[in-house]
Amino acid sequence: MLRALSALVASAVTLAGSLSLAPAQAPAPPNTTTASLPPPRVVLLRDSLKRRAELQAQLAVLQKGLSSTPEPIPEEKARLEREAAAILESLESLESSLRLEITGVQDSETSTDKEVDLEKQLRQVVRPALDFLDDIMKQPRELDELRRSITRRDREIPQIERALTGLDTTMAEVAQDPDSAANSELHRKLDELASEYRRELDSRKAERISLQRRLDDVMSQRKGFGHYAARLWSRYVLERLLNLLLAILAFAGVLASLMWLHRWLGRRGFRRRFGISALLARVGDVFFYTLAALAALAAGFLVLWASGDWLLLTLGMLMVAGLALLSRRTLPHFYSQARLMLNLGPVREGERVTLRGLPWLVKRLHFQCELVNPSLTGGTLHLPLSELGDISSRAFSPRERWFPTEEGDWVELSDGTVGKVILQSPEAVQLLPVGGSFRTFPATDFLARSPRNLSHNFRVLSRFLLDLRHAPDATTSIPLALESAVRDAVATLLPPEQLLHLKADLSEVSPAGIEFLITADFTGAAAPHFSILPRVLRSACATAAFHHHWTIPYRQVVIVPGSESGTLDRG
Template identity: 30%
Template sequence: MPRLRLRFLVCCLTLSLGAVLSSVAQEARQETQEESATRRNLSAIEAQLPLLEQEQKSMAARRADLEKSLTDEEKTEIEREITEKRARIREIRANIRSLASGVPEDSWAREPSAPRTLNEEFQDVLSPILEQLRSATSGPREISELREDITNWETRLTLAQRALERMTGYPPDEQLGPEMATQLEEVRKLWETRRTEAKGELEALQARLAERENDNEGFVESLSRGVSGFWRGKGLNLLLSILAFLGVFLIGRRLHALLRRHSPLHKRENVPVYARLLDLLAGLLIGLFATFASLLVLYFRGDWLLLSIATIVIAATVIASRNSILPYAEQIRTILNLGSVREGERIFIDGIPWKVETLGFYCGFRNPQLGDFVLRLPIREVIGLRSRPLQRKEPWFPCSEDDWVLLSDGVFGKILTLTPECVVLLQLGGSRRQYAIPDFLALAPENLSKGYRISTSFGIDYNHQAIATTEVPEILVRGIHRALVASVERENVKSVKVEFRSAGASSLDYAILADFSGEVARSRNILERVIQRTCVELCNEHGWGIPFTQITLHQATPPPSEA
């Protein structure tokens, strides 16, 4: 234990010493940054002073020229230049004051903000986070503008230096005429003035940029400060108002539940109508008291803006509640068989056709091919649907129970169970497959119980080409029909056709078409095999060859040298 205490004390001393050293280092670093910023500001102010003196001398010279001017045009031009010089002098003095104080000059002379509209105040209340995000980016936007100004003045300084370098390439004044020398001297002085101005502006902008970068707080700090400010003001008032509403509402509901539990009217088997009306009135009063409590909190907090907005929202809700009568009117119309869904018509629900049996608060729908199942839906779910009159011989479903179907994926079987939700298919051999109704319909079931056709093909050798279109089809028809009649009853074989289809790559192909009644739908696969077996037996009986796929190889003749 003593060792643990000693280690604990050592750790505490180490942490304390580290904290002290860190704070000392931070203070020293802050003092160094302040000294560096002071030196930088003084250097920028020194760069502004010659520029100010130069602009003042230039303005005095132009005033002297104004007194000597003779024409109105000259006076107007000189007055315009004097106005520009005066504005430039004010700008330089504002820069000096900003660099000396560290406060932008325009922040003191800011005009009072115009009164905000109700819409703007409403946006301030409902979207404070967005407002804080916009204010949080004001610092980075100002830094970006300063950097853009620095880039522009650097470009101007480069142009001024380039112009002065070009001026040094001209001959001396002795080699030029007096007028030419005077003009060139004026141009040189102009570009020297512009270079001095560019240097002063660059130093001032760079000092302001460094100061803004040091003073700019991070995005997280700015956002946190804005959110905390909101919750100390309107956010707190809004939270207290919501809590007052929930407290009164929950307490009222609890008291109402206790009254219902001990009320003799609610203990009856059939609750009277006036008891239901009293329950409805109690619910309305609880809502009104809860709303009044929330408004009362805003009133005592003196938040007139939120109080006004809450009053407007409540009034709009009351006005809009009148429109809620329209859906009930539509339901009444539907119950009276005057709406878009009417009894005895056909309607599609979830991709299945239904016949509208009854209309009421719960509507009944029936599909004649789905057995005795009745689909019941509340009247509100029927609103918006459309029905249409029935058409003669219109199918209700592709199949019924005990029908044999062939699906597009090759599955063949008997409908064992058929409900509005699923289909159970019994395959040969006893296995069962279950499909949801949409999946079953997507497989395009072919109902064989109403009659079907077997279409197959068969080919013989090219050695029998002479009788391929005359004797062979007749012999195949007679033989296949005889074999099919022997397998099933004659009345179930409706027709048998054999037609020459094409001359294939290695055989003469025939199309065999056999139509059957739905009574022998179960034997579809058996009958297809009977047809192929009979074709082979007829070939054996008449000596017809059955071809197989052949590949012919051509061997190239080798050159004489290789031979």
């Protein structure tokens, strides 16, 4: 194909030359093929051919230099090879451009079975970075090659000089031999060696001078690291940062615009106006969010494509492709999240769920779910949808409490702690016990202590023991007297309306005595006095016993003389 094109171009040039040499009085008939081309294209084709001829001549000179005898030094050979490769690449590009200009068809458009060279595509993507690294390392590499070449010449020149010294010594010894006719062949050989070594010495010295001059030139033109750093920042980093920023802004702008459009449509009440069901509305939301994400990605890629930043564009596409491949493994997870968003999963809106040991109301299921506990300060959680995949919700009764206490309530814990709830949040509950020392419990630890809420009425029990001699009055006068004494004692501490119920009953008769159980029910307003009420009840019973001369039994240890052990006797 290239040969045919070259023949075609050569014939066109020959034809153009012959036309220019024709006599003026007998003009040649117009060539319809050439006349149909606009003059600028003809000029462009001629310039392209001239440029191709110049490049071919330069390539021939370089190839002649590479094949010359003696073989050039390694540094010169490497330089010639690099220049020849660059010229070959320029020739290929020029040939492709010339063919496109002549035929109007790109070579890649006519080749249907051409395979994509991934390695070549990857090299084109990373070529700017590789070119920059090569530019940075070019001077240090050239300096190192020049220094090593100079060092090698400095080592070779003394060796050649020593060889010449030895050769001169040998020639002097041969010259002293009286039989010069027999040494004619030796004289000729010595002269050839001397001539060869002198040429070699002159060549090495000339190369040494040339290499030193080149080293001085490179050192004088050497650029500091700041130049390359500024070039890297301005040409690569800053430009790509700007492109990346524009792509991110395009992505965020399109996504934010579509989200605003979704909210605007939602506020217009189209769902209620057209009677769209909740399930259909959620399905529409899922599709809308998917299309919004795709549109935002397309906007970001479009910005990178318009800016011509193939590196970021390729990296972005590779990242999206990697995420797409990774999504195959996470597809079941996405399916479960889609079910949750459609309100078809194990957690549903308007139901009760237990999370982190606390009950919550599922107020909203979305990418960011909203859970609410109305009894807690700051009782609103915003969680990603993925955190609700392993739990389930249930319907609840309006009578179910969201927390056993409210702020300001008095509680009694299983360890005997009594205090007022100052603060309750999803993280901690703070109590103010009697005495004023604050105690803070983790919310789950607080629930584990089985809090007893005293602010919604409570009961106080007290037991009192009398001697068996009062058995005849144990069911008649004694309970009434105990009730009267307790009522009077409580009245000195609390308003009468805070005592809801009071009862003294015979509880048990045993050899130890007659036991009475005093039961007192109080309103929640009496909760601050919960800690002292049991003592008030016992004190009132003791006062009644002293007033009515009742005998309170007690145990006494009696030591009997002559006995190895004491006996326990009732007093």
